[in-house]
Amino acid sequence: MTTLAPLDNLDAVRFETPAVLKKLASASRHLAELKGLVASIPHQGILINTLGMQEAKDSSEIENIVTTHDELYQDAASPDSTTNPAAKEVLRYRQALWRGYEAVNSSGLLTSKHILEIQAELESNKAGFRKVPGTALKDGAGRVIYTPPSPQLLPDLMTGLEKFINDPALSDLDPLIRMALIHHQFETIHPFYDGNGRTGRIINVLYLVKEGLLDIPVLYLSRYIVRTKSDYYRLLQTVRENDTWEEWVIYMLTAVESTAREAIAMVTAIKQALLDVKHRIRDQHPKIYSQDLINNLFSHPYTKIEFIQEDLGVSRITATKYLEALTASGFLVKRKVGRSNYYINKALNAILTK
Numbered sequence: 001m002t003t004l005a006p007l008d009n010l011d012a013v014r015f016e017t018p019a020v021l022k023k024l025a026s027a028s029r030h031l032a033e034l035k036g037l038v039a040s041i042p043h044q045g046i047l048i049n050t051l052g053m054q055e056a057k058d059s060s061e062i063e064n065i066v067t068t069h070d071e072l073y074q075d076a077a078s079p080d081s082t083t084n085p086a087a088k089e090v091l092r093y094r095q096a097l098w099r100g101y102e103a104v105n106s107s108g109l110l111t112s113k114h115i116l117e118i119q120a121e122l123e124s125n126k127a128g129f130r131k132v133p134g135t136a137l138k139d140g141a142g143r144v145i146y147t148p149p150s151p152q153l154l155p156d157l158m159t160g161l162e163k164f165i166n167d168p169a170l171s172d173l174d175p176l177i178r179m180a181l182i183h184h185q186f187e188t189i190h191p192f193y194d195g196n197g198r199t200g201r202i203i204n205v206l207y208l209v210k211e212g213l214l215d216i217p218v219l220y221l222s223r224y225i226v227r228t229k230s231d232y233y234r235l236l237q238t239v240r241e242n243d244t245w246e247e248w249v250i251y252m253l254t255a256v257e258s259t260a261r262e263a264i265a266m267v268t269a270i271k272q273a274l275l276d277v278k279h280r281i282r283d284q285h286p287k288i289y290s291q292d293l294i295n296n297l298f299s300h301p302y303t304k305i306e307f308i309q310e311d312l313g314v315s316r317i318t319a320t321k322y323l324e325a326l327t328a329s330g331f332l333v334k335r336k337v338g339r340s341n342y343y344i345n346k347a348l349n350a351i352l353t354k
Contacts, residue, residue, distance in 0.1 A: 006160050007181050008170040015177055023253040030260035035214055037267050046298045047218050055220030056093035059201045062226055096121035100206050101217050110210050112162045118202055122195040129154045134190045148190035157189045175211040180252035224255040273347040274298050288322045301349050302342045
């Protein structure tokens, strides 16, 4: 079993290498650009719903919980009738992410209590910290290469991690470097029976919100980790075995840089599509056009009559009339599944499924 030293014991000077500082500068620049771009979108719910769902899908895929965009957005529109187990898992991730975001946003802190609530939302139970030994990590030959800390150590380890997350006086490292250290420490503590990976990835983006590097959680690092899964697990282990923190930090900074670039491209595309659809609906359907209608269409890739009723405050007949008119004009694609009709935003869906 590896002995876990407090993160504030790490010498900050070791991260002042040219490679780390160069990658930190690039990651910070792209993250700042993303934050500014997101702030230019008037209705934040659009990005919270769309990009949050992307993060939920990719993070779940790392745990071999795979679902399609069609299944996911359809089930998101009718969560009470969801029968797809993978989609249910992904939707729980999104719910856990927003629960954590609300807690951080209201308190300015990211505590053990918040982390417990996030994991409980993910797993639909309140089992709390594990009370049995964690699952041993084995190599390809079946040899045990890492055993998580015993249950008796978890309260103190999580208390120490909580202090490092919330007390800036414990370290003068850049927040992006601290995020990398926090993620590794959490995954190494492995405090829960299940959901450690997904909880840890939610902590990443919530920490960036807590530190003011993002206003809303729209950086989905999971996409990068999906593509580089073997490197991710290899580097987690080499830190435990060889104290190679610098290499791990560079990996995580690269993840921030890469996913920030992709998020910038996606948010830019969404913003352009929104303006294009807005102007064309206003020109072609002046009697039904409203900003609330545009917000609805871009907050829900698969919208429904009930969503239009609620968001616009109109009758079912009027909501149906609006959606059918937009379908006839080519803005939406109508799909009937069982007894439900879904209206798919063609422009937005093309961006999200690219």
